Amino acid sequence: MDKEKEKKLNKKRFAQREHSIKTKDRVVAWPRMGNIDLSMGALVSSLGAKIVMPPQNTNKALEIGVKNSIEGICLPYKLNLANYIMALENGANTLMMFQAPGSCRFGNYTKMAQKTLKKMGYKFDMIVFDMYQSKMKQTLEAFWHVTRCINPYRYYKGFSTGFNKAFAIDTAERLLFYTRPREINKGEAERCYKKWYEIIRDTTSVRDCKKLKKQVIEDFKKIPIDEDKIVPKVYLLGEFFVLLDPFTNQEIEKTLGDLGVEVQRQIFFSDWLEHVLQPSIFYKKESHRERCVRYAKDYMKRAIGGECLETVGDTVYAAKNNIDGIIHIMPFSCMPEIVAQNILPKVSRNENIPILELVLDEQTGKAGNITRIEAFVDLVMRKKLRRENDKIQK
Amino acid sequence: MFKKNYTLYFCVTILSDVENIIYAVEMLTYNKIEKIGIPRAISYYTNYPFYHGFFTTLGVEVVLSDKTTSKIIKDGNKYLVSDTCLPIKVFVGHVVNLLEKGITNIFIPSIQSTGYKVNNCSKIRGLPEIIRNVIDKPFNMIEPTLDKTENAGFYDFWYQTAESLGITDKKLINKAIDAGWEAYDNFKAMTESGISYGTALNNAINGVFEKKNVQIVRPISVVIMAHGYNLFDERISLNLIKKLEKMDIKVYTSLDVSRENSINSLLAIGETQYWANELDLTGAAAYYMLNKKVDGIIALSAFGCGPDSLMIDEIDYHAKNIGMPMLHLNIDEHTGEAGFVTRIEAFADMLFRKKRKNLELNNPVKKTIDEPVIEKVLVSSLSKE
Numbered sequence: 001m002d003k004e005k006e007k008k009l010n011k012k013r014f015a016q017r018e019h020s021i022k023t024k025d026r027v028v029a030w031p032r033m034g035n036i037d038l039s040m041g042a043l044v045s046s047l048g049a050k051i052v053m054p055p056q057n058t059n060k061a062l063e064i065g066v067k068n069s070i071e072g073i074c075l076p077y078k079l080n081l082a083n084y085i086m087a088l089e090n091g092a093n094t095l096m097m098f099q100a101p102g103s104c105r106f107g108n109y110t111k112m113a114q115k116t117l118k119k120m121g122y123k124f125d126m127i128v129f130d131m132y133q134s135k136m137k138q139t140l141e142a143f144w145h146v147t148r149c150i151n152p153y154r155y156y157k158g159f160s161t162g163f164n165k166a167f168a169i170d171t172a173e174r175l176l177f178y179t180r181p182r183e184i185n186k187g188e189a190e191r192c193y194k195k196w197y198e199i200i201r202d203t204t205s206v207r208d209c210k211k212l213k214k215q216v217i218e219d220f221k222k223i224p225i226d227e228d229k230i231v232p233k234v235y236l237l238g239e240f241f242v243l244l245d246p247f248t249n250q251e252i253e254k255t256l257g258d259l260g261v262e263v264q265r266q267i268f269f270s271d272w273l274e275h276v277l278q279p280s281i282f283y284k285k286e287s288h289r290e291r292c293v294r295y296a297k298d299y300m301k302r303a304i305g306g307e308c309l310e311t312v313g314d315t316v317y318a319a320k321n322n323i324d325g326i327i328h329i330m331p332f333s334c335m336p337e338i339v340a341q342n343i344l345p346k347v348s349r350n351e352n353i354p355i356l357e358l359v360l361d362e363q364t365g366k367a368g369n370i371t372r373i374e375a376f377v378d379l380v381m382r383k384k385l386r387r388e389n390d391k392i393q394k
Numbered sequence: 395m396f397k398k399n400y401t402l403y404f405c406v407t408i409l410s411d412v413e414n415i416i417y418a419v420e421m422l423t424y425n426k427i428e429k430i431g432i433p434r435a436i437s438y439y440t441n442y443p444f445y446h447g448f449f450t451t452l453g454v455e456v457v458l459s460d461k462t463t464s465k466i467i468k469d470g471n472k473y474l475v476s477d478t479c480l481p482i483k484v485f486v487g488h489v490v491n492l493l494e495k496g497i498t499n500i501f502i503p504s505i506q507s508t509g510y511k512v513n514n515c516s517k518i519r520g521l522p523e524i525i526r527n528v529i530d531k532p533f534n535m536i537e538p539t540l541d542k543t544e545n546a547g548f549y550d551f552w553y554q555t556a557e558s559l560g561i562t563d564k565k566l567i568n569k570a571i572d573a574g575w576e577a578y579d580n581f582k583a584m585t586e587s588g589i590s591y592g593t594a595l596n597n598a599i600n601g602v603f604e605k606k607n608v609q610i611v612r613p614i615s616v617v618i619m620a621h622g623y624n625l626f627d628e629r630i631s632l633n634l635i636k637k638l639e640k641m642d643i644k645v646y647t648s649l650d651v652s653r654e655n656s657i658n659s660l661l662a663i664g665e666t667q668y669w670a671n672e673l674d675l676t677g678a679a680a681y682y683m684l685n686k687k688v689d690g691i692i693a694l695s696a697f698g699c700g701p702d703s704l705m706i707d708e709i710d711y712h713a714k715n716i717g718m719p720m721l722h723l724n725i726d727e728h729t730g731e732a733g734f735v736t737r738i739e740a741f742a743d744m745l746f747r748k749k750r751k752n753l754e755l756n757n758p759v760k761k762t763i764d765e766p767v768i769e770k771v772l773v774s775s776l777s778k779e
Contacts, residue, residue: 072703104516105700108668112704115711299527302504302539304520305513333477335516335700341475343527359477 021093021125023148027052029087030096031080034244034269035169038201039162040096042209046158047147052092054083057247061086062362068116075248075331075362076241077109084113088122094146095124098139100131103305104335136277161209165200166270168212172196175220177264180257182225189223190254229260232377232384235318236265237311238329239337242360243267249329250366252358252373256327259377264323266314267307291317299343306336312343319351325380326353327373332361354379426560427454430536431497433488434459436481436518437505439622440674443598445501447577448552451570452561457497459488462629466491467727473528480630480696480726481623482517482524489525498533499559503551506541507670513543514670515701577601585649591626594649614745615644617682619675619709620694621702622648624725631694632731634723634738638692641742646688648678659684663712669701679709683716689745690719692738697726719744 027050030040037053044051055061057079064085065078084095097110110128117124129135129142140155149155172193179189196216203209234256242248243265253263266288275287286294292313293303299316303309315326328344330337341357348355356376358369430449432438438445438458449456460466462484470487492500502522507513517524522537538554539546549571556567581598585591587605597604616638618625625631625647638645648656656677660667663680667673675693682688691713695702706722713720721741723734 070703070707072699073707074700105704107513108704111668112707119711300520300523301537302506302519302523304506304523305516308516308520333698333700336520338475338477339516339520339524342478342524346527 023146026050026094026125026146027092028094028096028146029054029084029090029092031083032057032245033241034246035166035173035197036244036269038169039166039269039273041201042161042165042204043143043158044096044147046154046161047143047149048154049094049147052087052090054087054090057083057245066362068120069112072333073112074105074334075360076239076245077105077112078362079241079245079248080109081113081116084117085120085122088117088124093124095126096129096142096146097126098129098131106306131276136279139277157206160206161204163270163273164209164212165203166273168200168209168216169197170268170270171213172200172216172220173268175217177253177257178262179220179223179225180254181231181260181262182227182229184224184226189220192219192223230384230388231260231262232324232380233262233264233322234325234327234380235314235323236263236327236329237267237314238307238327239331239334240267240272240307242329242331244269248331248360250360250364250369252327252329252369255370255373256377259374261377261380267310295320299347304336304339306334308336308340308343311337311340312347315344315347315353315355316351319347319353323353324384325376326355327358327376328355329358329360332359354383427499427534429455429457429497429499430559431457431459431492431495431500433485433492433500433502434461435485435488435627436521436623437503439626441578442595443577443581444574446574446599448555448570448574451573452556452559452566454559457492457495459491459495462488462627464629467629471727474524477698479517479698481621481699482521483727484623484627484630485521486525486528489529493529493531493533499536500533501536501555503555504537504539505670506539506546507543508540509542509667509670511543512667512670512672515699518671582649582652586652588650591647591649610644612642612644614642614690614742614749615646615688616690616692616745617646617679617688618692618694619648619679619706621671621674624694624696630696630725632725632729632734634692634694637735637738638742641739643742643745646678646682648674651678651681653677656681665708669705671701672705675702675705676709680712683709683712683718688718689749690721690741692741693720693722695722695724697724719748 028044029052030037032054041051041053061079061082063082065080065082068085069078069081080097087095097113099107099110110126114126127142127146129138131138143149143155176189176193179192183189196219200212203212236243236253236256244267246253253265256263271288275283275289289310292310294313295316296309296313299312300309311328318326328337328341330341344355344357347353354376356372358372432442432445446456466487467480467484468487469490470483470485473486473490474483489500489502502525504519504522505514506519513519522535525535536555536558538551538558540548540551542548552567552571553564556562556570561567577598580603581594584594584597584604587607588609589597589604589606618634618638620631623630625634635645635647653673656673657667659681660673660677662684665676665680667677679691679693683691691709693702693706693709695706710720710722719741721737723737
């Protein structure tokens, strides 16, 4: 399709639905992905729209999704569809979703979901914003279309609180990963995180939100930790949705933390937001993607969509920065990650870093995965201990 | 005096032209690649006439890998992760086959997108990346990129290819591209006129052009929506086309439809093109669905194929609205032929029965009036009791 045609279609996209639902009656909902609802909720509610939150992802949600989607599609779509259905049943009539064409099947999600939901007899309005070029403009347009809010202060407030909440919760999560394996009283870090999650969710003013990040750091510092403990570090890499959604990845971070491993995740929602919404002139440092391109040079010469390049680049980066192991998670039949899966054995051999592959599906048993993770942790631990011993002998 | 001047002039010209001379000497010593291997998989099946025309005009000999056998699939399986789909495994098997033949220059293009925001499947986009990391043997990979979303257009693609072959003469390359187009257009025109895939390919390569004016008429016709690399590979598709023709079914494929027609009919049923290979499946199916030329649709896809799962669902949705029967065949390296045949036979039987019923409804045969009346009376009397 030509660029001009695309522009025309984009203009039409908003024009067609002008009179479908009145702005007053709009009830907004969006699919769940990790802690996305904190910042999205802050933004949409500050613009003055009503919100319906779909319930947490559970087995019931998955069942609904599997029932209404085709066999070959990947797991994130099934959960997204379930979220839509549950939200619509709770009274929502406007669904918001972003999409990135050219990545993988992800670009087709909204098209398919719309068709399926219409077939099921729901009446709704779906607002889609493309994350390809001029992203900030697209998002602003979409939010304006939903809320018809003219007041620029409300936009400022929404974006500011939304961003700060995302930063605060991600800092909390990072600190949680650091503290959990080292804490002296079991469960303290987890409790602290849950406390802060609620506080972050409930703060509304701009000034309070700006302070959140510092307060989180100070509070986590108070937890007593055992600093001499030998803790191996493991990178968690893979597909975006699966990494961020605790139901889908079966709380793998918690399992690893309880086994005494420090988890480091390279993909965080706030980093991604910062990267995607900022114009490229304002980048202060080398972005995550650029770093990955630099490190993956020996193995990959071109981006192929999805998070394949990030996975390979981060693996090389980890090997060069004394990380002890890598856990690569992906949903079943994810196309870009299968390419990454094919490349990783060579990276593992060349860079001398152990890698565990976990393929997640709606039928994956948790027990089987835990056994594999335990075995992997043992391997990583032994390697780490041997390295420490060598250091002492020298 | 004159002599002196002449030598000085000569020296000056040489000194000013040093760079060019070094370049010329380099070009003389540079080995031009004379043989190129093309694996008989993925883009071979639809683009080979173009490749052949292009490379032969450049003066490069094209060597193909053998036809797909069980051994080739096994070879591919050895190198890849089990989740990878069958066509990619076959592709790797063909590359191994070429290496065994002793060919060190292999053409592995990365076709990222064929239009603005019309992208390909990740695995096809990353073919060179997979091959580079999976096969350890030393060989030279010719890996041009076609990416129209990021402004790496069609001509850049072929300039890249020629450059890595050691050819930089632009006129020659343009001539080669024209030759490629000619072969491809001939091939497409021949298949559209109804010539079968194999003969059309042979004709296009040998420079023969013929058209078929007489169409074979069969009682039932079917459109197969599948990628070229699945359908025309006789090992992967288990000779599906020949099997259907033996059952007296006329088969249409995406090669019978022109590009314009398929795009237009895709838009007519209310879909837009999202995948680069989409016209092979949805375009062809949509064209014949709107025409009502066919009685049924057969979808053939590899297990775990991402784009296909979406496209087949799309067509399934529209086929149900129209009331057209559809069969979905899934293939992988373990597909048993017996089960395959049973499903096709059942589908064919169903189509025949439906056709017969429709014919009877449209041209009802006059029956004697007495018999059904008696039956009715009997039934009513029984029910009263």
